[in-house]
Structure formats: structure tokens, C-alpha cells
Amino acid sequence: CIKKQRCTCILLFHNNPTCHLSCAFRSLVFCLVTALQNARERTLIAVKPDGVQRRLVGQIIQRFEQRGFKLVGLKMVQASHGILSEHYGELRTKPFFQSLLTYMSSGPVVVMVWEGHNVVQASRKMVGQTNPAEAPAGTIRGDFSVHVSRNVVHASDSQEGAQKEIQLWFPAKDLLDWDCCDQIYTIEV
Ligand SMILES: Nc1ncnc2c1ncn2[C@@H]1O[C@H](COP(=O)(O)OP(=O)(O)OP(=O)(O)O)[C@@H](O)[C@H]1O
Numbered sequence: 001c002i003k004k005q006r007c008t009c010i011l012l013f014h015n016n017p018t019c020h021l022s023c024a025f026r027s028l029v030f031c032l033v034t035a036l037q038n039a040r041e042r043t044l045i046a047v048k049p050d051g052v053q054r055r056l057v058g059q060i061i062q063r064f065e066q067r068g069f070k071l072v073g074l075k076m077v078q079a080s081h082g083i084l085s086e087h088y089g090e091l092r093t094k095p096f097f098q099s100l101l102t103y104m105s106s107g108p109v110v111v112m113v114w115e116g117h118n119v120v121q122a123s124r125k126m127v128g129q130t131n132p133a134e135a136p137a138g139t140i141r142g143d144f145s146v147h148v149s150r151n152v153v154h155a156s157d158s159q160e161g162a163q164k165e166i167q168l169w170f171p172a173k174d175l176l177d178w179d180c181c182d183q184i185y186t187i188e189v
């Protein structure tokens with residue numbers, strides 16, 4: 001007698017009070033689990049070589065922290081063409097693909113995994129359009145960049161993409177599950 005659709009649980013009442021109670025309990029558990037899963041959504045953010053060279057790492061991290069997201073993985077790496085070709089596999093046929101790899105491997109990148117409610121979509125909005133000329137002021141690209149080939153930061157563009165990119169850049173053991181003491185003040189669980 002429970003119909004589940006995402007977190008919307010509809011109870012269809014009938015005459016058996018025991019079953020009614022157990023249904024209510026199950027739907028409550030389902031809602032809690034769904035809320036926790038949403039809160040654990042993760043995305044991959046990378047400060048590209050131009051962002052590192054221009055000492056923008058701190059300001060970029062600060063934007064994600066102050067929005068209320070939780071940092072669960074962080075490293076600085078000199079990325080190889082191998083990992084970058086996989087990361088940008090969908091752009092393989094684009095005319096700028098080789099120059100993109102050259103630019104992305106030209107210096108260190110700071111790669112991060114951020115966690116939180118709706119983090120994939122929210123971070124795309126915080127980052128702004130691919131072409132900084134179209135990115136509004138207030139977004140990272142809109143505030144810190146002028147040209148599409150030097151747009152400072154990467155953000156996963158879907159939950160599926162985020163999962164693949166996180167697996168590509170981080171072994172699971174390097175991602176930390178930790179309790180944020182302010183979590184109850186940033187989402188409703
Ligand atoms: N026309 C272009 N000229 C130069 N570089 C480009 C161009 N279009 C895209 N790029 C580079 O390729 C990257 C990947 O392009 P994509 O279409 O995935 O944009 P994005 O998703 O906004 O960026 P990213 O994947 O790095 O977050 C861009 O971030 C940018 O660095």
C-alpha cells in the first residue's frame with residue numbers, strides 16, 4: 001500500500017491499523033534514506049593550469065565552502081595526456097582537442113571532489129558557461145576569465161559524468177567520509 005516516487009511517499013489508507021503503521025514507518029525510512037543519498041551527491045571540480053598559475057585556488061575553494069558543500073577529496077597533479085584524453089573523451093573529434101590536452105598538461109591542476117545536496121547542478125551554475133564571454137559576473141568563469149581556451153575551472157556536467165570522472169581521478173580510498181558539524185544547518189534531513 002505504499003507508492004514510492006522519488007521522495008514522495010503516498011500512503012493509501014485502508015482498514016488494517018498494523019499494516020498502516022508499518023507502511024508509515026517504511027515510508028519514513030525511505031524518505032530519510034533518499035534525503036541522505038541526495039546529500040551525498042558528489043562532483044569533480046578541477047582548477048585548471050591557468051587557475052593554478054594565477055593563484056586562484058584559494059578563492060575557488062572558498063566559493064564551494066561558503067556555499068555549504070563539503071570537500072571530500074583534494075590533490076594537486078601534473079596530469080598526463082592519458083588521463084586527460086579519457087577525461088575529455090567526448091571532445092576527441094573537436095578541432096581544439098590537441099590544444100586542450102596541451103593546455104591541461106602545461107602545469108599542475110588541483111582536482112577536488114565536493115559533496116552535498118544537488119552539488120552537480122549547483123556547481124555548474126557557480127562555474128558558469130564554457131565560454132567566459134557568456135558566463136555572468138558572479139560565476140567563477142564570469143569573474144576570472146575571458147577566453148574559452150583558458151576558462152580556469154572544470155566541473156562535471158551530470159551525475160553520471162561525475163561518477164566516471166571521480167573514479168578516473170581518485171582511488172576510492174583517497175575520498176574521505178567525514179561528518180560536517182554544520183550539516184543540519186545546510187539541508188533538512
Ligand atoms: N572553442 C573552444 N576553444 C578553446 N577551448 C575550448 C573551446 N571549447 C571548449 N574548450 C575547452 O574545452 C573544455 C571542455 O569543453 P566542454 O565543452 O566540456 O566545456 P565545459 O564542460 O564547460 O568545460 P570542462 O569540461 O572543462 O568543465 C572547456 O572547458 C575549454 O577549456
Ligand SMILES: Nc1nc2c(ncn2[C@H]2C[C@H](O)[C@@H](COP(=O)(O)OP(=O)(O)O)O2)c(=O)[nH]1
Pocket residue numbers: 091096099100129130148149151153154155157
Ligand atoms: N580551445 C578551445 N577549447 C574549448 C572549446 N570548447 C571547449 N573547450 C574547452 C574548454 C572547456 O572547459 C573544455 C571542456 O569542454 P566542455 O566539457 O564542453 O565544457 P565545460 O564542461 O568545461 O563547460 O574544453 C573550443 O571551442 N576551443
Ligand SMILES: [Mg+2]
Pocket residue numbers: 155157
Ligand atoms: Mg565539460
